[in-house]
Amino acid sequence: MSKYKTIDMQGYADIFKALSNPHRLKIFMKLACCGSEGIACKSDKACECVGDLGSNMGIAPSTISHHLKELHRSGLICTRRNGQRIECWVDPEILESICSFFTCKAKE
Amino acid sequence: MSKYKTIDMQGYADIFKALSNPHRLKIFMKLACCGSEGIACKSDKACECVGDLGSNMGIAPSTISHHLKELHRSGLICTRRNGQRIECWVDPEILESICSFFTCKAKE
DNA sequence: TTTATAATTCAATAAATGTCGAAATATAAA
DNA sequence: TTTATATTTCGACATTTATTGAATTATAAA
Numbered sequence: 407m408s409k410y411k412t413i414d415m416q417g418y419a420d421i422f423k424a425l426s427n428p429h430r431l432k433i434f435m436k437l438a439c440c441g442s443e444g445i446a447c448k449s450d451k452a453c454e455c456v457g458d459l460g461s462n463m464g465i466a467p468s469t470i471s472h473h474l475k476e477l478h479r480s481g482l483i484c485t486r487r488n489g490q491r492i493e494c495w496v497d498p499e500i501l502e503s504i505c506s507f508f509t510c511k512a513k514e
Numbered sequence: 515m516s517k518y519k520t521i522d523m524q525g526y527a528d529i530f531k532a533l534s535n536p537h538r539l540k541i542f543m544k545l546a547c548c549g550s551e552g553i554a555c556k557s558d559k560a561c562e563c564v565g566d567l568g569s570n571m572g573i574a575p576s577t578i579s580h581h582l583k584e585l586h587r588s589g590l591i592c593t594r595r596n597g598q599r600i601e602c603w604v605d606p607e608i609l610e611s612i613c614s615f616f617t618c619k620a621k622e
Numbered sequence: 623t624t625t626a627t628a629a630t631t632c633a634a635t636a637a638a639t640g641t642c643g644a645a646a647t648a649t650a651a652a
Numbered sequence: 653t654t655t656a657t658a659t660t661t662c663g664a665c666a667t668t669t670a671t672t673g674a675a676t677t678a679t680a681a682a
Binding site for chain 1: 524
């Protein structure tokens with residue numbers, strides 16, 4: 407059995423679609439890359455609320471919300487309510503799956 | 515200096531967009547995954563012409579052509595004319611770059 | 623040269639996407 | 653309870669995308 411989440415062709419297409427928009431990619435990298443520790447570390451810095459993620463991006467809150475929903479639908483990020491805020495973080499497991507896709511555990 | 519091609523944020527967005535369409539992803543995997551050797555092997559099997567790629571996909575030749583152009587524009591595949599045919603193969607270097615992105619050499 | 627094959631370009635069209643502001647919902651603070 | 657803050661949902665709109673068939677270009681074969 408694989409130690410990775412099983413993701414089918416359509417699942418990968420959805421993931422790549424989620425990352426295909428520059429704004430979403432930026433949000434994803436903000437969450438995934440915390441300092442020098444590399445992608446998908448689980449420190450608090452990797453977990454940000456919707457408003458913080460949207461700051462300095464020059465797009466409306468409703469648009470940020472839309473993009474986060476897309477990232478969540480594809481399985482890339484997890485969310486949790488904490489008071490008024492919704493916290494977001496990258497699912498580390500799915501990153502391993504994507505990595506395995508490109509190092510070719512993935513087959514047709 | 516990195517041993518990978520330098521790809522900026524927009525470049526990655528373009529790559530993910532190219533892979534976000536199920537038909538294009540299928541074409542890409544046909545090219546990238548040859549047998550049990552894993553992704554991006556350089557054997558002849560990894561190099562197919564436009565017509566062969568389109569067979570069994572149920573879409574028009576003009577659509578295949580369009581998708582291959584997208585894959586090429588993003589830098590994922592290389593092409594070369596051989597007589598009447600255009601041969602396509604995955605650029606192995608760019609795959610290393612993508613892999614490094616997800617193992618987080620990539621930074622904001 | 624004429625005919626056949628492979629692939630691309632073009633024009634048209636339907637569907638999907640990104641964006642916003644206004645309205646609604648959820649929670650916290652006064 | 654009233655007010656403020658954070659986020660989402662909705663409706664509208666402009667842009668982009670996927671797709672096709674017809675016409676065109678490039679090469680090979682007869």
